[in-house]
Amino acid sequence: MASSSCGEKRVMVLAMDEHDHSNYALEWTLDHFFTPFGADAPYNLVIINAKPSPPPAVTMAGPGVLGSEIFPAVEVQLKFNANQIVEKAKQICASKSVDEVTVEVAEGDARNVLCDAVERHHASILVMGSHGYGAIKRAVLGSVSDHCARHAQCSVMIVKRPKFRH
Numbered sequence: 001m002a003s004s005s006c007g008e009k010r011v012m013v014l015a016m017d018e019h020d021h022s023n024y025a026l027e028w029t030l031d032h033f034f035t036p037f038g039a040d041a042p043y044n045l046v047i048i049n050a051k052p053s054p055p056p057a058v059t060m061a062g063p064g065v066l067g068s069e070i071f072p073a074v075e076v077q078l079k080f081n082a083n084q085i086v087e088k089a090k091q092i093c094a095s096k097s098v099d100e101v102t103v104e105v106a107e108g109d110a111r112n113v114l115c116d117a118v119e120r121h122h123a124s125i126l127v128m129g130s131h132g133y134g135a136i137k138r139a140v141l142g143s144v145s146d147h148c149a150r151h152a153q154c155s156v157m158i159v160k161r162p163k164f165r166h
Contacts, residue, residue, distance in 0.1 A: 010124035012043035013117050013154075015110070015144070016089050016103075017050070018081060021129030025159035026089060029127050030096040039100075043124070047089045047103045048117045050110035051082040111147040118152045126152050130160045 014029055016022045026047070034041045054075040082105045093101045106113045118126050128145045149156045 009042065009044045011046060011121045012125050012127060013046045013048055013114070013121055013123040014127040015050070015114050015129070015148075016047050016085055017110070018085055019129070019131065021131055021159075021161055022085075023088065023092060023129075024161045025127060025129035026092050027096070028159050030093065030098050034098045035096045038097075041098075041100075045093075045098070045101045046117065046121050046123070047093075047101060048114060049082055049085045049089075049103075049105045050113035051078055051105050051107045052109075053107050054078055110144045111151075114144070114148050115152050118154050123154050125154055126156045128156065128158050130158050 012029070012033065014026060016026060029045075033043060034045065054071060086103050086105060089103050090101075093099070104117070106117065114126060114128075117123070126148055128148065130145060131143075145156070145158050149158075
């Protein structure tokens with residue numbers, strides 16, 4: 001973890017995916033750490049989208065039989081989804097007048113992608129939205145936020161959307 005020196009800003013990495021909880025986490029983070037400070041925000045923001053790796057091009061019928069048609073379509077869809085997420089992140093930042101932001105797409109399992117991004121950017125904090133899964137669903141699916149809270153080399157902030165708004 002790098003410390004701030006000579007007025008250099010610390011780095012905040014924010015996990016972004018296609019779900020509403022990510023959009024909420026980004027909006028909340030911008031409202032609390034960036035918009036009120038203008039150009040004097042205390043962090044440099046790096047938004048990371050973990051794009052799933054495409055499946056290997058091997059099918060039950062053997063390599064290349066269906067893979068030559070199906071798997072490139074899967075890769076195209078994964079790239080399209082990642083581009084949509086990047087554009088949404090940029091749109092949310094622009095709507096909050098936050099222009100100094102880096103948005104990256106990295107391929108792989110979100111747990112590894114996020115922990116690697118923290119190390120690569122020497123982040124002080126990792127921000128994530130919460131799916132709000134219960135204990136059983138978290139146990140079955142695994143929780144990216146649980147993994148990152150245990151393994152990221154920085155503080156982890158999980159932003160939960162309020163269940164009820166007044």
